[in-house]
Amino acid sequence: MNRIKCTISYDGTHFSGYQVQPNGRTVQQEFEKALSKLHKDEVIRIIASGRTDAGVHAKGQVIHFDTWLNIPIKNWPRALNAVLPDDIRVIDSEEVAQEFHARYNVREKEYRYFILNKREHDVFTRNYTCHVIKQLDVEAMIRACESMKGEHDFTSFCAANSGVKGDKIRTIYHATCYQEGNRIVFIVKGNGFLYNMVRILAGTLIEIGKHDRPITDIKRILDAKNRGDAGRTAPAQGLFLWDVVYNN
Amino acid sequence: MNRIKCTISYDGTHFSGYQVQPNGRTVQQEFEKALSKLHKDEVIRIIASGRTDAGVHAKGQVIHFDTWLNIPIKNWPRALNAVLPDDIRVIDSEEVAQEFHARYNVREKEYRYFILNKREHDVFTRNYTCHVIKQLDVEAMIRACESMKGEHDFTSFCAANSGVKGDKIRTIYHATCYQEGNRIVFIVKGNGFLYNMVRILAGTLIEIGKHDRPITDIKRILDAKNRGDAGRTAPAQGLFLWDVVYNN
Known part of the structure; x- marks a missing residue:
């Protein structure tokens, strides 16, 4: 075999x-x-x-x-x-090799979340982006990403009904946003992600970008260890599993 | 009103x-x-x-x-x-004004035809591009576009079952191709287009890009005034009505 x-x-x-x-x-x-x-x-x-x-x-x-x-x-x-x-x-x-395992040997995963930030949605990317009408403050979002980095208990960013067993401590290696025309992209890399974690991070970032939350909120939410403190779960269609990196 | x-x-x-x-x-x-x-x-x-x-x-x-x-x-x-x-x-x-008419007052229309030129198709653009595996000679396609320009009888580039009444003489103001990574785009502007005309032009260009036809073939096909002389009708999903320009 x-x-x-x-x-x-x-x-x-x-x-x-x-x-x-x-x-x-x-x-x-x-x-x-x-x-x-x-x-x-x-x-x-x-x-x-x-x-x-x-x-x-x-x-x-x-x-x-x-x-x-x-x-x-x-x-x-x-x-x-x-x-x-x-x-x-x-x-x-x-x-x-027979020892390779696609789930157990993962070292790092990268997700990207795509936002279309303009008045009207675009017919050609509607299934691949989240549409946000209000103009987002991308600089605020970039600064907020800084607080995600490192090892944290992500209980606040895990769906309440997740049924995740074991601890909710994960390490984020990289988190940032960039803007390209009307498109804003949130990039996050880590050693593992909880159920709905990237979509809740993205939803919270969007609220920070709208100035509905302060930039410092990510740290406060992490400390609260309570899903209710974080933002809404951003819609599925903006999310891409971008890359998976394996040990050796 | x-x-x-x-x-x-x-x-x-x-x-x-x-x-x-x-x-x-x-x-x-x-x-x-x-x-x-x-x-x-x-x-x-x-x-x-x-x-x-x-x-x-x-x-x-x-x-x-x-x-x-x-x-x-x-x-x-x-x-x-x-x-x-x-x-x-x-x-x-x-x-x-009440005199404006979206069909009768058209001065110029622009169509673009998108080709994805790589071995495997892309899941995210599959409904918006025509997939061609064999590497295309884009320079040959650009040169072939030159023969489309000007006023011609486009009988050879009109679907045989079109039921188009009146003459098949149209004027092409602009025709070219450009390449961007794996994507090749055919741009054509004219005062009017016959049924399936852009798709037959695109299909013929693809055959020229594959070296299945000489660059000089567009002129020969125009002169033949026979649909059978042109290439295959390229698939619908690569075609975009890009822009419509009106008088005054």
Whole structure:
């Protein structure tokens, strides 16, 4: 058996999220269906770096699976793309050791959150950005990002109904915003993220950008360890799982 | 009665084209439905600069309609966007004289055709570009564009089943291509376009870019006045009605 690691991108618009569930179309289900077509209808399970919610996109999600097929490694993307629906694409593949695990071996994940800051929404990016009409103070948002960095208990930035077991301490390596025309992008990298964490961080940043909250609020919210102190969960369609980095 | 001119953009992906038809969702139908909501269910007809086909997008389509409503002109986009589906947006509006006609007064139209030239398609632009795997010779395409310019009989670049009445002589003011990373854009401006004309021009250019046809072929095809001599009709999703310019 060969273990194959694939970097995949998907448009989350028409998915009920990543993980297989009884109702609704999911990325995992569609991917396993495609693998099954290549494996004489055998069930082949995949493991991802983590789930993404309904409507959330991935530019660089990573998955692995085991196969008895002897396809040259460089041909895997084309073979899979030929049987995948057109809102999932394999962009890279490599053969990895049996010890490689797409979830357990993650060292760092990067998410990006896209905001369109103008009066009217744009028809071509409406599924890929969060529309904010009021002009945002990007400088305030950039300064607020500073307080996210480092190791913190992110209880306040975790969905109250998350069912997350274990501690809620995570380390943020990098957090910033940049503006490009009408588009504002929030970039965050860390060793792990709680349920809805990036969307609650983004929602809180948007409120800071609107001057509905002070720049210093991120630190106060972290200290409160209470979901109710943070801002609203920003909508799913602005969020992209951008990159996953592995140990060695 | 006031005559209102609106510049609108729409994502053609989920439309069976612009014009009202018995089956399928159309831009005209959705727009007239929205106007009706603002006019106590009265039927308000709109006139566009021209139709667009199923899957074709518009960045700057222009329409006009007459209304007895006294909404300040700068508030029309917001009023209409509040009742329009999210794949149609009004981006500008102005009050015009009763003599203004969105179809008859067109001086120039601009179309752009977007090609993604790389091995694998991109999930986020798949509905807005035509995917071409083989590397295209953009220089050859730019040179081929030169032969399109000026006044010609475009019979060879008109769908055979078009039912176009009158002559097929049109004037192209501007035609070129440019490359931006993996994306190649074909820009064409003219006084009018026949049915499928831009898509057949784009399809022929792609064949020239693949070296399946010589650069000089555009001139030969024009002279032949025969649809069979031109290339394939490029897919709808790469095409955008970009801009419409009016007399005075």
